[in-house]
Amino acid sequence: MPFLYNTTDCWQVWTNCTQTATTTAIWDQWITTNTTSTATNCYISHEITREEHEQMMARRRAAEKQLEERQIAFERAKELLMSMLTEEQRRDVRERNCFHVRSRSGRRYRINTGCVNGNVERLNEAGLVAERFCAHDREHGTPWPDQHLAQKFYLEHHEDEFLRIANRH
Numbered sequence: 001m002p003f004l005y006n007t008t009d010c011w012q013v014w015t016n017c018t019q020t021a022t023t024t025a026i027w028d029q030w031i032t033t034n035t036t037s038t039a040t041n042c043y044i045s046h047e048i049t050r051e052e053h054e055q056m057m058a059r060r061r062a063a064e065k066q067l068e069e070r071q072i073a074f075e076r077a078k079e080l081l082m083s084m085l086t087e088e089q090r091r092d093v094r095e096r097n098c099f100h101v102r103s104r105s106g107r108r109y110r111i112n113t114g115c116v117n118g119n120v121e122r123l124n125e126a127g128l129v130a131e132r133f134c135a136h137d138r139e140h141g142t143p144w145p146d147q148h149l150a151q152k153f154y155l156e157h158h159e160d161e162f163l164r165i166a167n168r169h
Contacts, residue, residue, distance in 0.1 A: 070141070077143035084149055101152050103159040111151050113144070118169035120151055120162075135166035 048056070082090055089099035097114030100123075108127075112119040118132035135154070136147045154162035 070143070074143045074145065077145035077149075081145040081149045084152070099152075101155045103155050104157070105159055107159070109155050111148055111155075113148055116144075119148075120155070120166065132169035133163070133166035134169060135162060 082093065085093065085099060092099045093113055098110050098112045101109045101111060103109065108123045110121045110123055110129075112121065116136070118134045120133040120135065121129045122131040122133070124130040135151065136142075136144075151162070
């Protein structure tokens, strides 16, 4: 059964306390006036009905299921990405959270798998970052490894289109 606590009592202790460390006084007030609670209980501002509780639990189960489905999708996408990379690219992903791609024009790019914004970098002849780009799906929940694979394919086969749609950083 949920418990109720009069926040006015707690507020009065907080605002009227002359101690420097008011948290101790508030905790003392909580313990002495809240006899239906233990420190491990959570604060509930009002009693909830059985129906509200069931709705909350249904939302929680749905959220947990969605999270599990997203994790499975992420793992499958990562497996697909890794299967489409060369051994050197796979090693770079494992060791450096990135991999390199060469476009048909001969330009070299680095796709950073450990960050989101501006994760595609065009490298100059010396291997230094010349430009940063950002082109990814933010609306449909596409797993990041799928987006990295799409970036790879775009750069390898449709570099001009990638550069047209990408944001520059």
